[in-house]
Amino acid sequence: MPRTLLEPRxxxxxxxxxxxxxxxxxxxxxxxxxxxLRALWRAMLLGRRLDxxxxxxxxxxxxxxxxxxxxxxxxxxxSVAALRTTDWMVPSFRETAAMIWRGWPIERLLxxxxxxxxxxxxxxxxxxxxxxxxxxxxxxxxxxxxYAAQYRGDDAVVMVYFGDGATSxxxxxxxxxxxxxxxxxxxxxxxxxQWAISVPLKKQTHSRTxxxxxxxxxxxxxxxxxxxxxxxxxxxxEAVARARAGxxxxxxxxxxxxLGVHTTxxxxxxxxxxxxxxxxxRKDPLTRFRAYLEGRGLLEAGxxxxxxxxxxxxxxxxxxxxxxxxxxxxxxxxxxxxxxxxAQREELARRLAANPAAPPADSDAVPPDATxxxxxRLTRR
Amino acid sequence: MxxxxxxxxxxxxxREEMRRDPRVFVIxxxxxxxxxxxxxxxxxxxxxxxxxxxxxxxxxxxxxxxxIGAAMVGLRPVVEMMTFNFALVAVDQIVNTAAKxxxxxxxxxxxxxxxxxxxxxxxxxxxxxxxxMESYFYHVPGLKVVRPTTPMDAKGLLKAAIRDxxxxxxxxxxxxxxxxxxxxxxxEFLIPLGRAIVRREGTDVTLVAxxxxxxxxxxxxxxxxPEGISIELVDPRTLRPMDAETIIGSVRKxxxxxxxxxxxxFAGMGSEIASFITERAFDDLDAPVERVTGANxxxxxxxxxxxxxxxxxxxxxxxxxxxxxxxxx
Numbered sequence: 001m002p003r004t005l006l007e008p009r010x011x012x013x014x015x016x017x018x019x020x021x022x023x024x025x026x027x028x029x030x031x032x033x034x035x036x037l038r039a040l041w042r043a044m045l046l047g048r049r050l051d052x053x054x055x056x057x058x059x060x061x062x063x064x065x066x067x068x069x070x071x072x073x074x075x076x077x078x079s080v081a082a083l084r085t086t087d088w089m090v091p092s093f094r095e096t097a098a099m100i101w102r103g104w105p106i107e108r109l110l111x112x113x114x115x116x117x118x119x120x121x122x123x124x125x126x127x128x129x130x131x132x133x134x135x136x137x138x139x140x141x142x143x144x145x146x147y148a149a150q151y152r153g154d155d156a157v158v159m160v161y162f163g164d165g166a167t168s169x170x171x172x173x174x175x176x177x178x179x180x181x182x183x184x185x186x187x188x189x190x191x192x193x194q195w196a197i198s199v200p201l202k203k204q205t206h207s208r209t210x211x212x213x214x215x216x217x218x219x220x221x222x223x224x225x226x227x228x229x230x231x232x233x234x235x236x237x238e239a240v241a242r243a244r245a246g247x248x249x250x251x252x253x254x255x256x257x258x259l260g261v262h263t264t265x266x267x268x269x270x271x272x273x274x275x276x277x278x279x280x281x282r283k284d285p286l287t288r289f290r291a292y293l294e295g296r297g298l299l300e301a302g303x304x305x306x307x308x309x310x311x312x313x314x315x316x317x318x319x320x321x322x323x324x325x326x327x328x329x330x331x332x333x334x335x336x337x338x339x340x341x342x343a344q345r346e347e348l349a350r351r352l353a354a355n356p357a358a359p360p361a362d363s364d365a366v367p368p369d370a371t372x373x374x375x376x377r378l379t380r381r
Numbered sequence: 382m383x384x385x386x387x388x389x390x391x392x393x394x395x396r397e398e399m400r401r402d403p404r405v406f407v408i409x410x411x412x413x414x415x416x417x418x419x420x421x422x423x424x425x426x427x428x429x430x431x432x433x434x435x436x437x438x439x440x441x442x443x444x445x446x447x448x449i450g451a452a453m454v455g456l457r458p459v460v461e462m463m464t465f466n467f468a469l470v471a472v473d474q475i476v477n478t479a480a481k482x483x484x485x486x487x488x489x490x491x492x493x494x495x496x497x498x499x500x501x502x503x504x505x506x507x508x509x510x511x512x513x514m515e516s517y518f519y520h521v522p523g524l525k526v527v528r529p530t531t532p533m534d535a536k537g538l539l540k541a542a543i544r545d546x547x548x549x550x551x552x553x554x555x556x557x558x559x560x561x562x563x564x565x566x567x568x569e570f571l572i573p574l575g576r577a578i579v580r581r582e583g584t585d586v587t588l589v590a591x592x593x594x595x596x597x598x599x600x601x602x603x604x605x606x607p608e609g610i611s612i613e614l615v616d617p618r619t620l621r622p623m624d625a626e627t628i629i630g631s632v633r634k635x636x637x638x639x640x641x642x643x644x645x646x647f648a649g650m651g652s653e654i655a656s657f658i659t660e661r662a663f664d665d666l667d668a669p670v671e672r673v674t675g676a677n678x679x680x681x682x683x684x685x686x687x688x689x690x691x692x693x694x695x696x697x698x699x700x701x702x703x704x705x706x707x708x709x710x
Contacts, residue, residue, distance in 0.1 A: 088454075121487035129453065130486040134477050140443050141478070144450020144458075151406070151432060151456060170470075174443025181438060332488040333522050335546035338575060338622035 010215045012208075014255075015235050016225040020283040022291045030234050037298055040081060040229055044073040044286055046307045047097025050106060051260070053311050054096070054113065058264040062319070063113040067094045071227070071259035074285035075191045076161070077101060078232025079252065082187075082240045083159055088149075090129045090142040090160040094191070098161065102128050106314035116324050117332065127156070136166035139175030139188065146184035146249075157243040159187045159236075165196025167210050176251065180217035185243035187236065188214075188251045191226060193258040198271035214251035226254025227285035230292075257283070326352060383566055388558040390532035391421045391497075394539035395459065397568045399429050402457060405543055408435040408444055409461030409498075418463045419499060419558055445471035445496065449479050449548075452494040457543060465500030465514040465552050472517065479548040480523030494548045497539070501592060502643050502680060502691045503555035511680035511687075513644030518550045519621040519653075525549045525574055526621040530595045532562035534618055537572030545574060554592050577624035579631065583613030586637040586701055589628060589654055591616050594641045594692060601697045610705055620650060628654060629662050636667040637704040643691050646674030668704040673697050 017028045032040075051070050057063045069076065076098040080089060089095075089102050096109060103126055112119025112131065120130045129145075132138035142160035149156040166172055167190060179186045190210050194201050207213060214221025220242075224235040232254055239250035257280035261268055268277075293299050330337065330345040337345070385393065399405045406429075411418055413426040413436040426434040437444040441462065448458035462468045468475065479492050500514035519526045525547050529535040535553070542549040580595065581602055590598040595616050602612040615631050617623055632638050638658050640651040651672035658670050673692045681687050 117485070117487040119487075120485050121489040124489070130482065130490065132478075134473060137446060137473060137478055140446020140474070141450035141453065143443075144447035144452075145454055146450075147447055148451040148454045148456050151451070170440075171442055171446060171474075174438075174440040175446070177438055177440065178443050178447060332484045332486075334525075334622075335483065335491050340622060340625075 008215070010212065012212045012221060012223055014223040014225070015231045016228055017230040017234065018228045018288055018292055019225070020227065020288055022288050024292065028231075028234070030230055030237075032230075032233070034296075034298055036081070037293060037296070038300060040077055040233070041289060041293055041298075042300075042303065042307070043077045043081075043097060043101050044229065044289065045303060046100060046310070047073045047077065048286060049304065049307050050100070050311050051096060053315070054110070055260065055264060057110070057315070058113075063110060064115055065263050065265050066113050067263045068258075068260040069094050069096050071257045071280065071284065072191050072193055073097050074229035074232055074289065075189070075226035075254035075256045078229040079159060079187070079189045079236040079254070081233055082236035083157065086127060087156050087240070088127045088129070088142070088145045088158040090138050090145065090158060091131055092135070092138060092161050092163065092166070093131050093133055094163070095131075095161050099128065102126065104128070106311060107318045110314065110318040111321065114318070116321070117328055136162055136169035136171040136175075138162070139166070139171050140178070142186050142188075143175050143178045143182075143184060146179070146186045147182065150182070150184055155244050157185045157187065157240050159189060159240070161189050161191065163196060164190060164192040164194065164201050164204055164210060165199065166190070167213060168204055176214065176217045176219060176249070179249040180219045183246070183248035185246075186249040187239040187243055188249060189236070190251065190253045191256055192253050193256050195258055195262070195268070195272065197262045197266060200272075209253060211251060211253035219249050219251055221251040221253065223253045223255060226256030227283050227288070229285060229289050256285070259284075382563040384561055385532050385536075385564045386558065387532045387535050387553070387560045387562070388419065388421055390536040390562075390564045391539055391553065392423055392425075393564070394536045394543070395422065395425060396428065398540055398543045399425070399433060401568065404455065404457045405459065406433040406435065406451075406456065407459045407461060408437060408448055410437055410439055410463050412436060412461050417461065419555065421553075421558075422461065441467045441471040442474050445474040446478070448494050448496070449474060449482070449492055452492045452548075453482065453490045457493045458495070459543060460494065460496045462496060462498030464506070464510050464555075465498045466510050466512055468496065468498070468514060469517070475518070475524070475548070475550070476521050480521045483547070484523060491546045492548045493546045495539070495542045495551055496548070497542075497551035498553065499555045499558070500552040501554050502675070502687070505682060505684055505687060506555065506680075507682045508679035513642070513649075513675075515550070515552055515620055516644050516649055519650070523548065524621060525619065527551045527574060527619050528591045529553065529618065530557070530591050530616050532560065532564050534572060536564050537570055538574065538618065541571045541574050544571070549574070556593050560596075572618070574619045575622045575624055576619065577615055577617045577627035579613060579627065580616050581612065581614040583611040583635065585611045585635055585705055586639060587613050587615055587628070587631040587635045588639050588641065588697070588701065589615050589617065590641040591618065591620075592643065594643050597692070597694055598641055598697060601694050601701065604694070605698060605701060608707070610701060610707065612701065617654075625657050625661070629658065632658050632662045633665045636665055638666070638670045639673060639697070639700045639704055640670065641673045641692055641697055643675050645677045646672065647677055649674060668706065671700040671704050673700045
């Protein structure tokens with residue numbers, strides 16, 4: 001019997017409850033309390049309104065580079081809503097909506113994207129890690145958090161966010177493998193938004209799904225309509241419950257779409273068609289959920305205006321913040337300042353004190369009329 | 382004082398810190414049942430159990446990342462690299478997260494993490510397992526980098542590293558694990574990070590070296606004494622942050638300096654030490670600072686070539702004579 005079929009033949013489930021046409025699978029519809037449904041809607045709408053505002057703020061030069069989440073609100077809010085405040089949330093860099101759900105003040109996110117160190121600082125009791133910029137490196141951290149929870153014997157669950165591109169990184173493999181071997185309480189939430197900057201999913205992997213990758217680690221993997229907040233909420237709730245019950249990690253692949261730019265430094269018209277974007281706009285997670293709530297009589301009148309006012313107030317407070325203290329540059333390099341940083345800090349303090357009116361900072365841009373140096377071709381258009 | 386090997390001193394440091402603080406745990410490849418590729422974790426699994434002495438899949442980036450995550454939420458992991466050369470696949474975790482998250486979170490998340498294991502030239506470990514790995518890390522703000530030369534340092538510095546609230550790169554050496562020396566038995570004996578030590582007093586020239594090179598420098602000091610050359614030996618012990626004051630103080634006394642390093646030289650620790658001596662003590666110098674470094678080539682595997690690649694006693698002695706202007710006189 002040289003060739004035998006081994007047991008692990010697998011199937012990948014795809015979960016959809018409220019589809020883009022607004023059709024509801026009533027058998028699968030979760031029994032969420034009206035207040036929770038309203039809270040989900042409020043968070044998704046706030047995520048959308050803030051996102052659009054932040055893109056404008058970046059365009060106006062009022063904040064730095066920003067990675068918008070437009071189109072991914074259901075993936076983020078449906079999943080994060082399954083956590084308790086004592087659970088841990090580990091973001092990548094596009095989880096603005098999920099972070100607000102977890103209690104990050106809007107103002108602090110604005111400060112973060114404007115380059116203030118305190119913007120990257122969660123509140124002391126908040127069980128969130130800061131934004132992660134390098135791709136997939138936060139996945140092993142999440143496993144470490146879960147290992148620590150197991151170590152201490154508490155029942156915290158860790159939810160970690162990443163995109164489709166991150167599944168190609170070694171850290172994705174290593175984290176899934178560790179989590180599988182150790183059976184630690186992590187929910188891996190992959191927001192498959194179809195594009196890693198300009199690289200489409202089909203160039204990222206030859207796998208039919210990303211969810212199936214979990215099976216190789218002996219971990220459950222589930223694909224879910226990531227634009228269906230009810231489906232994401234159900235899938236995340238099940239995964240969190242399993243993790244909390246000591247049944248180990250889960251990989252959730254949320255099928256969604258980044259309707260906007262990768263970051264404000266990106267121009268997606270270079271690599272994807274208007275038709276494709278338009279097709280996904282018809283699957284907008286907000287449209288179908290709004291119609292669902294309307295049908296149930298749960299839409300709050302004037303909510304958009306309320307949220308816009310909340311955002312405007314946060315922007316006002318953010319812009320009233322004085323410029324970052326230059327000396328803060330040295331503050332948190334180490335837990336305690338070593339001699340060489342004390343010396344550098346003092347040197348900068350002396351320079352600033354000597355010339356308080358015009359701080360001695362050079363522009364980082366090369367002036368257009370700078371004298372060309374040898375080896376530098378002077379280009380004229 | 383007990384006489385222990387360097388390996389036993391490290392083991393004792395781990396054991397004492399794990400007994401003292403339940404947050405300390407050891408994680409890495411083969412650290413549990415196998416007791417470490419170099420047996421530094423001998424007996425720890427038996428005493429502390431599998432939750433605190435964690436055998437991992439072979440994935441350095443993964444278990445370094447796990448260590449970072451656990452450290453961010455208050456545990457104090459000691460990550461073992463089977464050889465420090467394996468840390469190359471974890472460089473993103475070490476440089477981009479361990480070293481930076483305290484800074485980027487505005488001081489909210491500390492990373493009290495030790496990453497330890499052997500590195501540097503050894504006995505026929507080949508090009509990929511003999512690198513002076515400290516060079517890759519001391520450039521990075523946010524990391525501390527320790528290289529303990531003696532068993533006493535191994536214990537005192539490892540304990541200080543475990544109690545430190547920053548990520549500490551702690552690089553041992555395969556060639557030193559069997560070296561014996563006196564080690565204080567006091568479980569509160571610590572050697573603070575960032576302090577150099579004068580290992581031998583002298584008046585004519587300051588010789589800066591660490592790890593295997595310090596033992597070689599010691600032999601040179603003994604051999605040149607009869608020629609009337611009095612060598613002061615300074616061991617930085619911690620490369621980052623560096624105790625420049627002790628080195629500068631010694632140079633102001635001897636007016637000459639030679640820096641020895643086992644690594645490939647270019648932009649190495651010797652360059653850094655030579656440059657701060659020149660910047661801060663130029664007027665005290667009676668001769669240019671000399672560096673004695675390994676050849677700027679990968680480590681050969683052949684025994685005879687390997688011996689020729691690292692700085693020899695002869696090369697060190699020649700440099701000392703040159704700065705002293707005696708040329709073998």
